[in-house]
Amino acid sequence: MKNATHTARVGSLHSSSFWNNPTYRSLIIQAITFLLIAGSAYYLASNLVTNLTARNIPIGLDFLDKRAGFDIGDSIIAYTSQDSYGKAFLVGIINTLNVSLISIVLATVIGVMIGIARLSQNWLVKNLTRGYVEYMRNIPLLLQLFFWYALLTHALPSARQALNPLPGIFLSNRGLFLPTLESDSGFYFLLFGLLVGLTAALIWRFRANKIQKSTGRQLLVFWPFIAMLAAGGLIGWLLSPQGITVDMPALKGFNFRGGIEITTEFFCLMIGLVTYTSAFIAENVRSGILAVDKGQQEAASSLGLPSVKSQRLVILPQALRVIIPPTTSQYMNVIKNSSLGVAIGYPDLVSVGGTTLNQTGQAVECISLIMLVYLCTSLATSLFMNWYNASVALTER
Amino acid sequence: MKVLKLLTSSLLVLSFVAVSANASTLSSVKERGKVLCGSNGKTAGFSAPDAKGKMAGFDVDFCRAISAAIFNDPEKVEYIPLTSKQRLTALQSGEIDVLSRTTTWTMSRDTGMGLSFAATTIYDGQGFMVHKDLGVESAMDLNGAAVCTRTGTTTELNMADFFNKNKMEYKPVVFEDRSEERSAFFSGRCDVMTADRIAMAGIRANAPGNPNDYVILPEVISKEPLALAVRSNDSEWFSLVRWVAYALINAEEMGVTSANVEKMKKSEDPAIQRLLGVNGDLGKKVGLKKDWAANAIGAVGNYSEIFERHVGPNSPLQIERGINALWNQGGILYAAPIR
Numbered sequence: 092m093k094n095a096t097h098t099a100r101v102g103s104l105h106s107s108s109f110w111n112n113p114t115y116r117s118l119i120i121q122a123i124t125f126l127l128i129a130g131s132a133y134y135l136a137s138n139l140v141t142n143l144t145a146r147n148i149p150i151g152l153d154f155l156d157k158r159a160g161f162d163i164g165d166s167i168i169a170y171t172s173q174d175s176y177g178k179a180f181l182v183g184i185i186n187t188l189n190v191s192l193i194s195i196v197l198a199t200v201i202g203v204m205i206g207i208a209r210l211s212q213n214w215l216v217k218n219l220t221r222g223y224v225e226y227m228r229n230i231p232l233l234l235q236l237f238f239w240y241a242l243l244t245h246a247l248p249s250a251r252q253a254l255n256p257l258p259g260i261f262l263s264n265r266g267l268f269l270p271t272l273e274s275d276s277g278f279y280f281l282l283f284g285l286l287v288g289l290t291a292a293l294i295w296r297f298r299a300n301k302i303q304k305s306t307g308r309q310l311l312v313f314w315p316f317i318a319m320l321a322a323g324g325l326i327g328w329l330l331s332p333q334g335i336t337v338d339m340p341a342l343k344g345f346n347f348r349g350g351i352e353i354t355t356e357f358f359c360l361m362i363g364l365v366t367y368t369s370a371f372i373a374e375n376v377r378s379g380i381l382a383v384d385k386g387q388q389e390a391a392s393s394l395g396l397p398s399v400k401s402q403r404l405v406i407l408p409q410a411l412r413v414i415i416p417p418t419t420s421q422y423m424n425v426i427k428n429s430s431l432g433v434a435i436g437y438p439d440l441v442s443v444g445g446t447t448l449n450q451t452g453q454a455v456e457c458i459s460l461i462m463l464v465y466l467c468t469s470l471a472t473s474l475f476m477n478w479y480n481a482s483v484a485l486t487e488r
Numbered sequence: 489m490k491v492l493k494l495l496t497s498s499l500l501v502l503s504f505v506a507v508s509a510n511a512s513t514l515s516s517v518k519e520r521g522k523v524l525c526g527s528n529g530k531t532a533g534f535s536a537p538d539a540k541g542k543m544a545g546f547d548v549d550f551c552r553a554i555s556a557a558i559f560n561d562p563e564k565v566e567y568i569p570l571t572s573k574q575r576l577t578a579l580q581s582g583e584i585d586v587l588s589r590t591t592t593w594t595m596s597r598d599t600g601m602g603l604s605f606a607a608t609t610i611y612d613g614q615g616f617m618v619h620k621d622l623g624v625e626s627a628m629d630l631n632g633a634a635v636c637t638r639t640g641t642t643t644e645l646n647m648a649d650f651f652n653k654n655k656m657e658y659k660p661v662v663f664e665d666r667s668e669e670r671s672a673f674f675s676g677r678c679d680v681m682t683a684d685r686i687a688m689a690g691i692r693a694n695a696p697g698n699p700n701d702y703v704i705l706p707e708v709i710s711k712e713p714l715a716l717a718v719r720s721n722d723s724e725w726f727s728l729v730r731w732v733a734y735a736l737i738n739a740e741e742m743g744v745t746s747a748n749v750e751k752m753k754k755s756e757d758p759a760i761q762r763l764l765g766v767n768g769d770l771g772k773k774v775g776l777k778k779d780w781a782a783n784a785i786g787a788v789g790n791y792s793e794i795f796e797r798h799v800g801p802n803s804p805l806q807i808e809r810g811i812n813a814l815w816n817q818g819g820i821l822y823a824a825p826i827r
Contacts, residue, residue: 143602145721146580146601146602146719146720146721147599147600147602147720148580148600148601148602149600160645160648160649161644161645161648161660162647162648162651162658162660163660164634164659164660164661164662171652172648172649172652173652237668240668240672241671241675244671244672244675244676244677245675249676250634250679264675264676264677265634265659265677343632344631344632344633345622345630345631345632345633345634345679346632346633346634346659348632354661355677356661433639433664434663434664434665434668435663435668436636436661436662436663436668436669436672438662442639442662442664445573445639445664446573446639446644446662448573448577449572449573449576449639449641450596450645452576452577452580452596452597452600452601452602452603454577454580
């Protein structure tokens with residue numbers, strides 16, 4: 092009895108010393124975890140394949156070449172129901188990226204303005220923006236989308252009674268119809284003119300900066316910049332041989348033909364994403380500005396910088412370091428949240444993917460493709476923002 | 489420790505998934521004590537909560553009949569509300585036992601998706617509903633219209649085919665959910681709504697304001713045999729679902745109703761005796777008791793009773809029997825004989 096206890100103790104001592112070696116222990120735990128994860132993944136995959144095969148469901152991406160047979164209401168690239176499922180997916184991806192990109196730009200502009208306004212000394216401005224932030228970020232986005240969609244489709248007139256605030260611009264519950272420029276070769280002249288204008292403007296700005304650095308004299312930059320760009324464009328337009336015509340939308344039958352259409356669905360999704368996200372970005376901006384030491388503001392004022400300039404040149408560049416990382420995740424949220432558009436009839440990736448899924452029955456493939464696209468766009472956004480973050484980081488000299 | 493717990497539980501879940509894919513549907517239904525019925529829940533006349541909040545409708549009654557045939561109780565059904573996009577995947581993955589949700593029987597769904605259609609419950613066709621004040625009288629006048637429909641339906645494809653074939657332009661606005669589609673149509677966002685005509689009659693009957701402000705155009709642009717679907721790897725369950733539906737149709741043909749089913753058990757007619765299990769034991773071949781059909785008919789009535797209750801001329805949908813009349817009364821409703 093005594094002996095047995097003794098051996099057991101030695102054994103346990105031995106094994107525990109092996110277990111107490113942190114290098115071995117960590118290696119073993121890592122190996123076991125890896126095997127378990129790989130094993131489960133293999134089990135899941137083989138289970139899936141077995142079940143799919145047992146039910147005669149084909150596996151693979153062959154279906155992407157087949158004819159889709161359904162139409163998509165809102166597409167930037169040319170697409171008809173004769174095209175393939177792959178092309179339909181592409182339309183969905185472009186629609187998702189389109190609405191996300193525009194929403195990100197607008198949400199950033201509005202978010203920065205609201206964030207700065209929240210710190211205003213003006214009582215009304217401060218509290219109005221505060222109300223905006225609290226309302227927008229505390230109501231679920233899906234509800235906001237339903238709200239905007241119901242509001243716009245019910246409040247705006249039908250296509251036949253469309254509002255016509257300016258010639259060629261029509262607003263109805265179909266959407267907003269705007270005139271477009273039409274020309275065969277005129278665009279190249281216009282583009283070339285704009286490029287020349289832009290180059291001249293950039294040279295002007297470079298010179299102005301140089302003069303300011305050497306003499307301290309400030310030249311006007313903003314208005315000359317705009318003027319040169321506009322002049323370049325105008326000259327290009329006038330020089331183009333066939334000229335550029337304006338394609339005006341006009342009501343024909345049920346709907347407007349010609350011009351460009353911004354559908355109600357796109358508009359509502361964009362408004363929802365912009366208002367919701369801008370509230371979060373505003374809070375990021377506010378926290379970023381508050382993180383800059385008060386002494387910086389005082390130093391800028393004592394140098395005689397006017398308030399707007401001190402914000403733009405002193406406070407914001409320092410605040411950016413605090414603002415960018417959380418804003419990156421807001422940008423990724425915009426892309427992911429755009430998938431809610433399917434609820435209000437916007438043909439984004441999820442909507443198109445869903446139709447494809449239902450017609451082909453290839454659930455695993457379709458959902459995987461959709462997830463892969465979101466993963467890639469989010470990672471790309473993250474990479475870009477990390478690069479930007481690094482570029483504005485404090486450079487120590 | 490936590491990791492271990494997590495792993496064991498996930499493995500358990502996995503093995504459950506693997507097992508449930510193989511067990512017989514009928515035995516798991518019996519073990520569970522209820523039928524999992526994939527339904528819509530939002531289509532008036534087919535499946536929607538009634539005034540007391542209980543699911544009711546044409547599609548619902550077929551699930552109730554299946555439950556009555558198995559358990560002698562029509563209430564042992566759990567209704568799983570599914571969107572048109574989710575429904576086929578839900579059936580494939582075993583989330584539901586039977587799909588009774590205005591699902592069109594097509595070749596591509598019947599083959600290569602692991603699904604089988606057991607029986608057509610109603611013959612419908614796709615049509616168009618428009619705002620009356622547009623003054624449209626034919627679907628051929630719809631060039632350029634904005635059309636509301638739902639994603640993941642045969643409707644979406646038929647619409648594309650119809651407009652392409654007739655060289656007309658249109659703007660599809662495709663929704664995930666019927667409520668949003670309805671609201672977009674009634675608000676005037678779309679000129680036209682397209683769906684199966686019987687289901688659309690239900691939408692029109694529940695229009696905000698006056699149903700007469702909306703017109704269902706005469707054109708029928710597709711065949712939509714709406715059918716009960718099951719997984720194709722369980723032929724016993726497939727037969728059960730098919731024959732419950734056929735029993736209800738045969739009951740109408742023989743004049744057996746929910747009111748007279750007990751009296752009919754004393755009938756001299758051998759066909760009625762076979763149907764009601766008085767003579768022979770056909771129920772056993774689909775894993776059921778002798779009186780399976782009698783229980784189903786007693787619970788929900790025969791086909792005609794179901795039709796009249798939910799979609800017929802005296803219901804809000806006001807649909808005539810039309811092609812859904814029995815084969816010997818000018819329709820195409822024809823169930824194989826029970827013998």
